[in-house]
Amino acid sequence: MSMINIAERHKYILGKLHETGAVTVLDLCKELDVSAVTIRKDLKLLEDKALLFRSHGGATIDNPYTNDKPVNEKESIRREEKNTIGQAAAALIDRNDAVIIASGTTVQALARSIHPKGQLTVITGALNVSLELLRxxxxxxxxxxxxxxxxxxxVTGPYAERVLADFSCSKLFLGVDGIDLEFGCTTTNILEAHLNQKMMAAAQKTIVLADSSKFGKRGFGRICGLEEVDEIITDKGVADHLVAKLEEMGVKVTIV
Known part of the structure; x- marks a missing residue:
């Protein structure tokens, strides 16, 4: 495929992006038989035209960076998907269980869906989750x-972290702002990411609740690599190639 011109290369790159959602410099070099420098220049030109977003070693079709939005604004986004994800997560809670619920609007949907079997103990730092459960x-x-x-x-900070050291729970239900195959699970706040890590240490299993818009996104604070996650519950908008990659990594993917 060598000796093709710049316009043809751009057409090929954009076609591939729309097909798979992401491309790597390495693959494009092989497929187009040009140097990495040439591909990087192509990606920069296409980014300048707002046709893609450059990422580490390649490019994505969607903006990979996610910003901190107020919780009331987040709650109205993808409400139906979040409710379905919350119901699927609630079904995983056993009789007389002890679980940790992190923060976010998707785990709030889980809290709304919980109808406890026997006594249930829930540890949480999120006030909206506590208020749902007090009923x-x-x-x-x-x-x-x-x-x-x-x-x-x-809440975030050392007080919350210290309390968690005294507990051992069966499951952590974790909401995230981004899931990236290389960078892992992220949130927009570094202190929240740190508390989430302590929650993971206090739980035997980590279950991530994330609607499909979170895939390919990166928040500022890294929580963990995907190899540390046991299960992800998401909606059917997630791309097949991502599901295959996650399952290869040993992550169970439940699509609702």
């Missing part, structure tokens, strides 16, 4: 304390 007398809520973030109504 059930058979749920014991352990509210983590600390610095309250007004954009997410959840």
């Amino acid at each position: 059930h007398p058979e749920i014991e809520v352990i509210q983590l304390g600390g610095h309250l973030r007004n954009s997410s109504t959840s």
Whole structure:
């Protein structure tokens, strides 16, 4: 395929991007038989025209960087998908279970869907989650304390982290702002990411709840690599090639 001109290369790159959602410099070099320098220049030109977003070692069709939005604004986004994901997650809670629920609007949808079997203990740093659960007398809520973030109504900081060290739970239900195959699970706040890591250490299993718009996105704070996640519950908007890659990595993917 060598000796093709710049316009043909751009057409090929954009065609491939629309097909798979992401391309790598390495693959494009092989497929187009040109140097990495040439491909990087092509990607820069296409990014300048707002046709793609350059990422580490390649490019994506969607903006990979996610910003911190207030929780009330997030709640109205993809509400139906979040509710379905929340219901699927609630079905994983066993009789007399002890679980940790992190923060975010998808885990809030989980809290709304919980109808406890026997006694249930829930540890959470998120006020909106606690308020949903207080309606059930058979749920014991352990509210983590600390610095309250007004954009997410959840706490962060050393007080919350210290309390978690005393517990061992069966599952952590984790909401994230981004899932990237290389960079892993991320959130827009570094303190929240740190608390999430402590939650993972206090749970035997980590279950990520994320609608399909979170894939290919990167928040500022890295929580963990995907190899540390046991299961991801998402909606049918997630691309098949991503599901295949995640399953190769040993992550169970549940599509609702």
